[in-house]
Amino acid sequence: DDAVPLIRSIDWLRNHGMCIDHIRPGQSNIPDAGRGAFASRSLPKGSVVVPSPLQLFRDWDEFAKKKGKQRMVEELFVNYCFQPRGSKMLLYPYGAGLGLINHSSDNPNVEIRWSTSHMNHAEQWLDLPMDQFWHMQYPGALMIEAVAIRNIDEGEEILMNYGTEWEDAWNEHAM
Numbered sequence: 001d002d003a004v005p006l007i008r009s010i011d012w013l014r015n016h017g018m019c020i021d022h023i024r025p026g027q028s029n030i031p032d033a034g035r036g037a038f039a040s041r042s043l044p045k046g047s048v049v050v051p052s053p054l055q056l057f058r059d060w061d062e063f064a065k066k067k068g069k070q071r072m073v074e075e076l077f078v079n080y081c082f083q084p085r086g087s088k089m090l091l092y093p094y095g096a097g098l099g100l101i102n103h104s105s106d107n108p109n110v111e112i113r114w115s116t117s118h119m120n121h122a123e124q125w126l127d128l129p130m131d132q133f134w135h136m137q138y139p140g141a142l143m144i145e146a147v148a149i150r151n152i153d154e155g156e157e158i159l160m161n162y163g164t165e166w167e168d169a170w171n172e173h174a175m
Contacts, residue, residue, distance in 0.1 A: 018051045018117065023097045029157050030102055037100035037158040047148045049110050049158060051117070052095025054142045057081075059088045082112075082144075089130075093144060101146060104159035105167055109152050111160060115143035 022043055028036030043049055060083065080099045081090040093099065101110065114126060125133060125142070146160065 018048070020050065020096045022047070022049050023100070023158055025097065025100055026157075028102055030104075033102050035100055036102050037097050039152045039154055039156050039158060042154045043148050043152040045148050045150050047152075049146045049148055049152070050095055050097050050101075051115060051143055051145050052093035052098040054144060055092040055094055056142065057090040057092065060090045061088060091142075091144075095143075098144075098146060101158050101160050103162040103166065103170075105161050105164070108159050108161040109148060109150055109156065110146040110158055111149050112144050113147055115145050117143065117145075 022040055023037040024040045025035055026038045028034060030036065037050075039049075060078065060081075078090065081092045083090055114123075146158070152158070
């Protein structure tokens with residue numbers, strides 16, 4: 001029988017599992033930000049706060065070709081994507097709660113890094129030329145992690161610094 005067991009042992013979970021309940025949604029403390037992510041328990045510096053698989057899109061120009069309501073929906077979607085500098089590629093994180101992490105340049109408590117879990121992408125994938133990379137990756141294989149850059153208290157809002165380019169663009173848009 002080749003069936004995957006539905007119930008795993010505690011040892012298996014410790015070695016292979018990823019915790020996805022370190023954060024909970026709530027009303028952000030940032031004015032006009034809407035919802036945010038909050039620590040559901042105290043998290044020490046270095047903790048993986050939330051892992052997230054990535055959906056990859058080769059060319060963001062494909063979204064610009066859409067018209068009407070479909071374009072509006074996809075423009076909203078693009079707001080939650082990462083785009084490597086100098087690339088047309090979009091990386092959409094679809095892990096539980098990562099999209100709720102708001103921006104703070106003054107008091108960030110997490111940063112994004114490539115996943116260090118042995119269960120995800122092979123580290124050498126990240127060094128491949130793009131044409132080879134597209135043939136190596138498969139859905140859900142490429143992952144990122146939001147990692148605590150300082151101790152985070154239970155109930156504290158989870159914040160990351162999106163960077164000065166994002167902040168300047170937002171300030172120009174909001175004016």
